[in-house]
Amino acid sequence: DTAVSQTPKYLVTQMGNDKSIKCEQNLGHDTMYWYKQDSKKFLKIMFSYNNKELIINETVPNRFSPKSPDKAHLNLHINSLELGDSAVYFCASSQGGQGTGANVLTFGAGSRLTVL
Amino acid sequence: GQNIDQPTEMTATEGAIVQINCTYQTSGFNGLFWYQQHAGEAPTFLSYNVLDGLEEKGRFSSFLSRSKGYSYLLLKELQMKDSASYLCAVVDSNYQLIWGAGTKLIIKP
Numbered sequence: 396d397t398a399v400s401q402t403p404k405y406l407v408t409q410m411g412n413d414k415s416i417k418c419e420q421n422l423g424h425d426t427m428y429w430y431k432q433d434s435k436k437f438l439k440i441m442f443s444y445n446n447k448e449l450i451i452n453e454t455v456p457n458r459f460s461p462k463s464p465d466k467a468h469l470n471l472h473i474n475s476l477e478l479g480d481s482a483v484y485f486c487a488s489s490q491g492g493q494g495t496g497a498n499v500l501t502f503g504a505g506s507r508l509t510v511l
Numbered sequence: 512g513q514n515i516d517q518p519t520e521m522t523a524t525e526g527a528i529v530q531i532n533c534t535y536q537t538s539g540f541n542g543l544f545w546y547q548q549h550a551g552e553a554p555t556f557l558s559y560n561v562l563d564g565l566e567e568k569g570r571f572s573s574f575l576s577r578s579k580g581y582s583y584l585l586l587k588e589l590q591m592k593d594s595a596s597y598l599c600a601v602v603d604s605n606y607q608l609i610w611g612a613g614t615k616l617i618i619k620p
Contacts, residue, residue, distance in 0.1 A: 502553035
């Protein structure tokens with residue numbers, strides 16, 4: 396069974412479109428995250444939700460809107476896509492908040508978004 | 512600002528030993544993680560250090576010196592499947608994870 400699953404794995408779209416990426420975890424974790432990994436391979440946190448409540452909202456454009464219907468799901472909706480949004484987006488989960496003690500992040504396989 | 516430095520790329524030979532260094536300058540310290548990321552895949556957890564010293568786990572070991580702001584990941588008996596990027600991440604005083612850009616390790620036969 397896949398622990399953290401995200402769909403789609405690949406997404407190619409035109410500038411200006413709106414798209415969503417879905418994420419689900421079956422680990423019973425309390426906290427879920429969205430990360431962006433750019434071409435330079437830096438992982439940057441975008442959002443973190445704990446039990447459906449937003450706890451981290453880094454400086455990302457408000458075109459990005461996360462939604463957590465329950466603690467096992469965290470979806471990412473992106474409006475008015477721009478060329479610079481092209482990246483790999485990783486969903487992740489952990490038992491506690493990120494970085495607390497030895498809480499390990501379990502990542503999904505990533506969603507590669509290409510904006511043309 | 513906060514900074515994590517790792518070499519961009521390293522090359523080693525199958526069966527050999529390689530050490531991947533990570534130096535950090537962060538606002539506070541609450542632990543350091545190493546993750547492995549194969550090309551096109553998700554990062555996976557390798558090790559966690561919060562106290563000084565060496566943590567050994569099979570062929571992989573991780574070392575931490577908090578006074579020097581320094582860690583290394585030691586890989587022994589290298590195998591071709593160890594070809595991957597190795598990411599260092601530090602937990603700062605706000606319990607936020609600060610990530611390095613990763614070190615791409617190339618293993619040659």
